[in-house]
Amino acid sequence: MALETPDQVLVTRLDALANWCRTHSLWPMPFATACCGIELMATGASRHDLARFGAEAMRFSPRQSDLMIVAGRVVMKMLPVLQRIWQQMSEPKWCISMGACASTGGVFDTYAVVQGIDRFLPVDMYVPGCPPRPEQLIQAILDLQDKITREGTVAGREFERRAPVRALQELPILGQTSAIRARGVRA
Numbered sequence: 001m002a003l004e005t006p007d008q009v010l011v012t013r014l015d016a017l018a019n020w021c022r023t024h025s026l027w028p029m030p031f032a033t034a035c036c037g038i039e040l041m042a043t044g045a046s047r048h049d050l051a052r053f054g055a056e057a058m059r060f061s062p063r064q065s066d067l068m069i070v071a072g073r074v075v076m077k078m079l080p081v082l083q084r085i086w087q088q089m090s091e092p093k094w095c096i097s098m099g100a101c102a103s104t105g106g107v108f109d110t111y112a113v114v115q116g117i118d119r120f121l122p123v124d125m126y127v128p129g130c131p132p133r134p135e136q137l138i139q140a141i142l143d144l145q146d147k148i149t150r151e152g153t154v155a156g157r158e159f160e161r162r163a164p165v166r167a168l169q170e171l172p173i174l175g176q177t178s179a180i181r182a183r184g185v186r187a
């Protein structure tokens with residue numbers, strides 16, 4: 001026998017409700033270092049209007065953001081800053097790697113440039129191109145929203161699969177030797 005629900009009562013799962021809220025309230029943290037950053041700005045501007053997809057509230061405060069968008073090449077000196085911002089962002093959080101440089105180092109095959117940020121950050125979506133078009137970034141955000149809807153859990157179990165990110169202490173910090181870092185003392 002079918003169970004009738006009263007009018008104006010909606011039954012759903014808590015996970016589904018939380019994911020619906022998360023999906024439509026992404027707050028990006030832009031980490032734009034080079035030419036890809038211009039396309040990121042264009043994505044938020046009037047022609048492409050990222051606001052249509054509920055992800056236009058760019059914040060330069062990591063504690064208010066839950067979507068890191070890395071647009072452009074990242075050099076080794078900058079990596080500790082990137083990781084620190086990532087660690088300061090609130091959970092649950094996601095990461096989009098925008099462009100060839102962020103994803104692979106691009107044409108900068110050199111020791112000074114990170115050859116893919118996914119060596120140090122858990123990346124959810126990769127956007128190919130040099131630079132990618134704003135439409136590609138929007139598609140990545142739509143795909144990420146779909147992923148959050150499908151895989152998100154209130155308990156955050158979807159994050160347990162992620163590869164462990166290298167500890168901040170392991171990263172090179174300008175002016176510090178590993179022995180000094182181990183003691184927590186700045187040179």
Ligand code: SF4
Pocket residue numbers: 034035036037071072073099100101102106129130131132
């Ligand atoms: S992928 Fe191309 S456009 Fe983007 S930062 Fe690298 S060189 Fe610039």
